[in-house]
Amino acid sequence: MQISMNGTSIGAKPGQTIFQAARDNGIFIPTLCYHDKVGAAGKCRVCVVEIEGMNGLQTSCSVEVREGMRIQTRTEKVINAQKLVVDLLLSTGTHDCIACDQNGKCELQNAAYYLGLERGSLNYGVPEKDMDESSEFVFVDRNKCISCGRCVAACNGTVVNEVLDFKYRGNKVDIAFDDDLPMGKSSCVQCGECSQICPVGAITDRNSRGKARHWEVEKVYSVCPYCGVGCKLELHVDRKANKIIRVNGVEGAPTNDGMLCVKGRYGYDFVGHEERLRNPLIKNPDGTFRDASWDEAIDLVSRKFFEIKSKHGADSIMGMCSAKATNEENYTFQKLFRQVIGTNNIDHCARL
Amino acid sequence: MISSQISTRIRELAKRYPQKESVLLPALMLAQKENKNVLSKQDIGNVADIIGVTHSKAYGVATFYTMYNVKDMTGTYHIQVDTNIPATLMGAKKILAHLERKLGIKAGQTTPDGLFTLSEVECLASCGTCPVIQVNDVYYENLTIEKTDALIDSLRKGVMPDRKTEYFWGTTCNVLLKNRGLENSTSIGVYRKNGGYKALEKARTMSPEQIALAVKDSGIKGRGGAGFPAGLKWSFLPKNHGKPVYLICNADEGEPGTYKDRQIMEYDPHLLIEGIAISASALGCKLAFIYIRGEFDWIADILDKAIDEAKAGGQLKDMDIIVHRGAGAYVCGEETALIESIEGKRGQPRIKPPFPAVQGLYGCPTIVNNVETLASVPFIIEKGADEFRKIDFKIFGISGNVNKPGCYEYPIGTSFKDLIAAAGGVKGKLKAAIVGGLSVAILKADELEDLVMDYESCARKGTALGSGGIIVINDEWSIPELALRSMEFYAHESCGKCTPCKEGSRITVKILEKILKGQGTSADLANVERLVGTIKGLTLCPVGEAFSTPIRAMVEKFRPEFEKLLTN
Numbered sequence: 001m002q003i004s005m006n007g008t009s010i011g012a013k014p015g016q017t018i019f020q021a022a023r024d025n026g027i028f029i030p031t032l033c034y035h036d037k038v039g040a041a042g043k044c045r046v047c048v049v050e051i052e053g054m055n056g057l058q059t060s061c062s063v064e065v066r067e068g069m070r071i072q073t074r075t076e077k078v079i080n081a082q083k084l085v086v087d088l089l090l091s092t093g094t095h096d097c098i099a100c101d102q103n104g105k106c107e108l109q110n111a112a113y114y115l116g117l118e119r120g121s122l123n124y125g126v127p128e129k130d131m132d133e134s135s136e137f138v139f140v141d142r143n144k145c146i147s148c149g150r151c152v153a154a155c156n157g158t159v160v161n162e163v164l165d166f167k168y169r170g171n172k173v174d175i176a177f178d179d180d181l182p183m184g185k186s187s188c189v190q191c192g193e194c195s196q197i198c199p200v201g202a203i204t205d206r207n208s209r210g211k212a213r214h215w216e217v218e219k220v221y222s223v224c225p226y227c228g229v230g231c232k233l234e235l236h237v238d239r240k241a242n243k244i245i246r247v248n249g250v251e252g253a254p255t256n257d258g259m260l261c262v263k264g265r266y267g268y269d270f271v272g273h274e275e276r277l278r279n280p281l282i283k284n285p286d287g288t289f290r291d292a293s294w295d296e297a298i299d300l301v302s303r304k305f306f307e308i309k310s311k312h313g314a315d316s317i318m319g320m321c322s323a324k325a326t327n328e329e330n331y332t333f334q335k336l337f338r339q340v341i342g343t344n345n346i347d348h349c350a351r352l
Numbered sequence: 353m354i355s356s357q358i359s360t361r362i363r364e365l366a367k368r369y370p371q372k373e374s375v376l377l378p379a380l381m382l383a384q385k386e387n388k389n390v391l392s393k394q395d396i397g398n399v400a401d402i403i404g405v406t407h408s409k410a411y412g413v414a415t416f417y418t419m420y421n422v423k424d425m426t427g428t429y430h431i432q433v434d435t436n437i438p439a440t441l442m443g444a445k446k447i448l449a450h451l452e453r454k455l456g457i458k459a460g461q462t463t464p465d466g467l468f469t470l471s472e473v474e475c476l477a478s479c480g481t482c483p484v485i486q487v488n489d490v491y492y493e494n495l496t497i498e499k500t501d502a503l504i505d506s507l508r509k510g511v512m513p514d515r516k517t518e519y520f521w522g523t524t525c526n527v528l529l530k531n532r533g534l535e536n537s538t539s540i541g542v543y544r545k546n547g548g549y550k551a552l553e554k555a556r557t558m559s560p561e562q563i564a565l566a567v568k569d570s571g572i573k574g575r576g577g578a579g580f581p582a583g584l585k586w587s588f589l590p591k592n593h594g595k596p597v598y599l600i601c602n603a604d605e606g607e608p609g610t611y612k613d614r615q616i617m618e619y620d621p622h623l624l625i626e627g628i629a630i631s632a633s634a635l636g637c638k639l640a641f642i643y644i645r646g647e648f649d650w651i652a653d654i655l656d657k658a659i660d661e662a663k664a665g666g667q668l669k670d671m672d673i674i675v676h677r678g679a680g681a682y683v684c685g686e687e688t689a690l691i692e693s694i695e696g697k698r699g700q701p702r703i704k705p706p707f708p709a710v711q712g713l714y715g716c717p718t719i720v721n722n723v724e725t726l727a728s729v730p731f732i733i734e735k736g737a738d739e740f741r742k743i744d745f746k747i748f749g750i751s752g753n754v755n756k757p758g759c760y761e762y763p764i765g766t767s768f769k770d771l772i773a774a775a776g777g778v779k780g781k782l783k784a785a786i787v788g789g790l791s792v793a794i795l796k797a798d799e800l801e802d803l804v805m806d807y808e809s810c811a812r813k814g815t816a817l818g819s820g821g822i823i824v825i826n827d828e829w830s831i832p833e834l835a836l837r838s839m840e841f842y843a844h845e846s847c848g849k850c851t852p853c854k855e856g857s858r859i860t861v862k863i864l865e866k867i868l869k870g871q872g873t874s875a876d877l878a879n880v881e882r883l884v885g886t887i888k889g890l891t892l893c894p895v896g897e898a899f900s901t902p903i904r905a906m907v908e909k910f911r912p913e914f915e916k917l918l919t920n
Binding site for chain 2: 032040041042043044045046048056057059062080081084085088089091092121122124125146147149162163164165166167168169170171172173176177178179180
């Protein structure tokens with residue numbers, strides 16, 4: 001269908017919201033609480049627009065497009081409202097971008113930039129709030145929280161871990177883990193969904209803090225090596241140091257839609273670990289190991305298997321597949337055991 | 353600790369609701385009452401486990417509503433002094449200051465012996481009988497310094513005095529307050545003897561469409577405050593949806609200056625029950641709810657008893673009514689927040705659309721009507737829509753600086769002057785009045801001269817009839833002070849869901865505080881105007897408008913009073 005936005009005719013799909021249609025057509029409308037995965041919340045009120053024939057301001061995240069709808073995203077009334085909302089947030093939280101890990105990716109920063117607001121003007125005191133450093137992988141700075149509710153919605157509705165909720169009301173509203181425990185003492189499993197979905201720097205990946213800013217890393221798509229689900233990853237790689245700085249799930253990926261488990265998101269230190277095996281090792285008679293080539297190692301293993309088989313029979317050998325391997329690799333592995341070695345002794349550690 | 357009796361009671365109560373989570377609010381209150389009026393984290397967790405909700409959800413709910421004491425201790429007697437605008441106008445601050453001196457503690461503190469906790473609370477819907485103190489569950493009204501002393505002395509002896517309330521009231525219409533002065537007016541016998549339940553009998557001979565048509569033809573506008581035609585609201589119910597329909601009576605009377613629904617429920621509960629029964633039959637509803645503010649605990653008991661009588665008397669043949677107590681949240685007067693609250697959630701409004709008529713309680717079509725609206729339905733059915741249009745009765749609650757503050761049932765269209773005369777006239781010199789509950793624009797004395805109390809006339813004056821709660825202000829009061837106290841109320845009651853209300857209300861309080869301290873500048877006053885000017889229409893629910901409209905009007909109409917306080 002065709003709708004008009006700021007006087008220009010653009011295409012939109014039935015069922016889409018005004019915000020989605022604008023985004024598809026490259027028209028920026030600032031938002032803070034909307035996320036594709038958790039839907040419209042109508043909370044931040046920064047995505048407002050004017051629609052011909054409708055009274056007052058409407059939130060573009062919640063109003064669906066209709067054929068011929070005429071929308072204005074940059075009227076004086078809209079900009080004034082958006083400026084007030086962003087001004088209120090800048091004035092009532094501690095939004096220092098300088099060393100913030102979300103710098104360059106922050107949706108509040110984007111909105112402020114779009115509106116030309118460098119700092120808040122309503123300076124009547126900023127309430128001081130907690131920083132929660134109690135958990136191993138997630139850093140929570142409530143001074144930067146804008147109560148958009150994305151983390152709460154994602155924890156309850158997307159990953160269904162049901163750890164997060166809001167406590168208190170009015171301007172005392174804050175996120176709480178279980179019955180207001182430090183994150184590290186709560187039932188949180190550190191999946192990091194809240195960190196990924198947070199639009200600002202309130203919830204960040206603890207071990208990535210200060211390692212590299214978003215524009216300094218190369219984003220590399222990969223598949224999680226841990227289990228057979230095959231979650232799609234976005235590795236943030238510092239090429240100069242040849243290190244993975246951060247791992248995100250890929251939003252919209254059919255396997256995981258951005259979600260990851262604690263291992264997939266935070267268990268990447270093995271990649272660059274100094275104790276990691278880099279080539280095969282063969283045990284010396286005195287118990288120490290020596291470096292070997294792949295050819296030598298495979299020859300040794302194959303020779304030993306056939307010796308065992310000829311001496312004790314094929315059923316004296318068994319194979320354990322790995323959950324870290326793909327379906328195809330596991331299929332090949334059982335073929336090897338059944339066809340080449342000649343045993344059905346195959347099992348699988350469907351755990352990590 | 354939650355005893356096995358309470359745990360069983362919670363499980364039993366849960367069975368009454370279509371969804372078990374709905375029992376969370378009453379369950380938390382049961383747990384609190386069993387534990388010296390304190391709700392510990394452990395008990396919140398226990399309640400969550402009994403019901404089968406997460407601890408975070410239960411904790412979020414317990415800290416949302418003000419009646420839950422989520423802290424280490426509360427005094428044996430929780431002295432809660434209402435200091436909202438009507439109460440302030442009628443001397444509540446003096447009572448509070450006296451109590452602070454007498455008990456040797458500040459509001460928010462507990463005496464060292466653990467006997468008293470003193471709190472300053474928001475409107476208790478006793479605006480005609482202020483100053484009012486709620487001690488634990490019990491209201492003590494019309495207080496003076498002497499009566500307050502007697503109350504405290506009695507509590508020190510361990511005796512909760514009987515509550516005696518004398519009201520001023522009057523009616524020229526004899527409908528909603530018809531039974532108000534009768535002995536045993538809450539009993540079904542008295543109600544029937546006085547012609548009650550005849551409308552229900554008549555309704556049973558009518559089709560649902562005929563009943564709905566009568567209500568539509570009457571043109572009755574919702575009496576809660578928004579003034580939306582009730583019949584039109586009913587007509588939004590979808591047809592053939594295959595889901596249950598719920599009717600909710602909104603008895604969360606929380607708009608400062610408003611205490612009219614209470615008169616009906618406390619003195620004529622069967623009138624409301626009859627109205628609900630008739631309306632339910634028109635709407636095809638089998639389960640109705642009365643969502644009553646938690647502070648009205650004793651009124652909820654009256655309703656429960658009346659419902660039992662009505663059931664025993666065969667008045668509720670094929671339906672049930674659940675009295676669901678809130679737990680302290682003004683915003684739950686907003687219909688979607690109210691629905692969330694019945695569902696056992698934090699009382700935060702939903703995005704509209706979908707409107708409740710399409711998707712309301714438990715995702716089903718739901719109609720939410722105010723007490724007074726539903727209590728007017730029996731008259732409409734019995735006497736007909738034409739007769740209703742002729743009288744268009746309404747209860748006006750008059751509070752503040754008048755000689756006989758009280759509830760007066762008069763036709764809509766009565767002049768402001770006549771209503772004030774009914775309330776014994778202004779005490780002192782009239783300065784201004786807020787005529788539709790605190791959330792409407794203030795009118796100056798000269799604007800009130802020729803004011804007629806109907807929807808259109810009020811709109812022409814730039815204000816609203818609202819709930820019909822008239823707050824009269826004499827010339828002893830400073831408008832900036834009242835603006836600050838009003839704003840403190842809205843900031844306290846903001847649910848915190850949307851940014852402009854959550855942050856805007858607090859910032860506006862901060863600026864007004866600065867101005868009242870004599871430290872404000874014209875830039876500060878300009879900030880107030882920017883905030884209230886922009887927030888109107890920007891928030892998720894009407895609460896943003898509820899504070900931006902009155903504060904804007906106060907600044908615009910009494911600007912010299914604000915400017916006098918500025919440093920430049």
